[in-house]
Amino acid sequence: MKPFLTFILATLLAATAHADSLQTLDAFLREVSSGRAGFTQVVTSPPRSGETRPRTKTSSGRFEFLRPDRFRFEYARPFPQTIVADGQTLWLHDVDLNQVTARSQKAVLGSTPAALVAAGGNLQSLTSAFDLKAAPDADGLQWVEARPKATDGQLRQVRVGLRGRQLAVLDIEDGLGQRSVITFTDWQSGPGLNAADFRFVPPPGADVIRP
Template sequence: MIKKLLTTAAFALTTFAAHADGLKDLEQFLRDVNSAQASFTQVVTSPKRTGETVARSKTSSGRFEFLRPNRFRFEYTKPFEQTIVADGQTLWLYDVDLNQVTARKQQEVLGSTPAALIAAGTDMRALSEVFELQAAPAQDGLEWLEARPRNKDGQLQSVRVGFRQGQLAVLEIADSLGQRSVLTFGQWQDNVALKAERFRFTPPAGADVIRP
């Protein structure tokens, strides 16, 4: 009887561990979610300067959408309006207050960024060539994985991705300067009907367009 109970408990723990795995959640997310839209809140915390007792932080919020492969849109609405659009070829950044647009080749700037974890293709193997991926302990009701870029030359140090019941919930981003950015997603909707035209960006009339 005791042996049977132990065997049952071991099986239950094994089944739970197999399910509770951020890597498996990421693999399922890449495979099953072709598009999504959500609200987000972003808190950016800078390292404390000499003499400071509390780290400085800034909070912003807005809407987020993506469509595989390699298309996404961040629309910041508070405290300042800013739009970031990736159309598959070009990454556009529009600062409303400055009426300024910065355009960069998407392939050159998004290879090992958090956006690549979310909106790239569905190939887990290709993603593993860019990031070192490993499951992290469950915390705060979420299943976590940690991604570290294999190319150590960039500013990105690590990304922690949190899933709640297979749904993307949190991104925690740390850079080499000690800055930490946490994006929390809400009102998440999977596989919504988004078209590629949604991710096309035309600079507003009169805006300064910078192409570094």
């Protein structure tokens, strides 16, 4: 095949692959109403003054969600912590401090990575908060870039990595240069969750803070 024709063919195939990643995200939002997975999160922070290397912190646990707008991150290592969205309230439980922070879910989740996972409906449901762009396939995954439309938040960009109808990676960058990569494993679609599974009751004696 002539070089020019090869270039044209490669360009067309790349464009098709990029478009397919948006279609895959749309299908994930429309067809996968609930899910459960293990996760590992690696947070990389820019080096402080006098440091030569970035600082990293690794944590792991279990994740589950139910559309619309319910999810749970259960951190097991290195410190136990629970984050639950029950549809109305976002709860954060620090087990070691026996402290619970409760915030209005609607007020804090509009342009966050969690909205990309737990939002209901379809791709259109995200466009009020995010500019979405298909990105080249890499590492065996299809990728979508999401940038928040609001310019006053801390989030800079989220890259969503998909393996078919499964969420594989969330690659999150904030405005201070911190990067958080959440990798999901042992994915289960439709594990039979219901709203009661996301009900959170502060444990006895916990200090409950409502900012």
